[in-house]
Amino acid sequence: QVQLVDSGGGLVLAGGSLRLSCAASSGTTRDYAMAWFRQAPGREREFVATISSNGGYKRYTDSVKGRFAISRDDAKNTAYLQMNSLRPSDTAVYYCAADEAGWGAVRANRYQYWGQGTQVTVST
Numbered sequence: 391q392v393q394l395v396d397s398g399g400g401l402v403l404a405g406g407s408l409r410l411s412c413a414a415s416s417g418t419t420r421d422y423a424m425a426w427f428r429q430a431p432g433r434e435r436e437f438v439a440t441i442s443s444n445g446g447y448k449r450y451t452d453s454v455k456g457r458f459a460i461s462r463d464d465a466k467n468t469a470y471l472q473m474n475s476l477r478p479s480d481t482a483v484y485y486c487a488a489d490e491a492g493w494g495a496v497r498a499n500r501y502q503y504w505g506q507g508t509q510v511t512v513s514t
Contacts, residue, residue, distance in 0.1 A: 392417030392503050396486050399508030406512070407474045412486030412505055414467040423489040424462055424469035427498055428482035428510075435485070435498055439471060443492035451496075453479070476512045483507040 398410040412424065425440035439450045439460040448460055459472040469486060487501035495501070 392419065392422060392488050394486050394488060394503055394505035396484065396505035396508040399484060399510045401511045401513065402476055404476060404478055404512055404514050406476050407472070408476065408510060410471040410473065410484055410486070410508060410510075412469040412471075414488075417467075418464070419462065419467045419469060419488065420464045421490070421492060422503075423492045423494040424460070425487045425489065425494070425496075425501060426460065426469075426471045426484055427487060428480075428484045429507075430482040433482075437496045437498070438484070440494040440496060441469065442494040447494045449494060449496060473510070476510075478512045478514055481510060481512050483509050 392414045393416045395413050395415050426438040429435040441448050441460045457475045462469045485507045486505040488503040489501045
């Protein structure tokens with residue numbers, strides 16, 4: 391098992407950047423695929439990005455390609471989401487998640503462990 395703690399959210403102007411972190415407070419991230427999802431008010435939770443357990447596979451939802459980058463540092467038991475060129479439409483609560491299967495799924499129900507979420511607000 392792994393317990394995840396999300397951090398790094400905040401209020402930023404459109405065009406700005408944030409880096410989200412997902413740290414394992416217990417257990418290790420090494421054997422898990424890691425992912426980020428987000429949920430805006432009144433909307434369903436949606437996939438943002440995933441990285442496989444060995445880091446060799448990454449996938450992004452179309453709306454963030456070229457702007458967001460997912461990475462991992464298993465020595466620190468942490469995954470990251472670098473978000474650049476932020477838009478108001480990126481405003482949401484962002485959640486990290488871990489999947490024991492390790493290959494990097496896009497469906498939320500494939501992930502067994504979740505962080506508590508961190509709010510990202512992008513203003514004009």
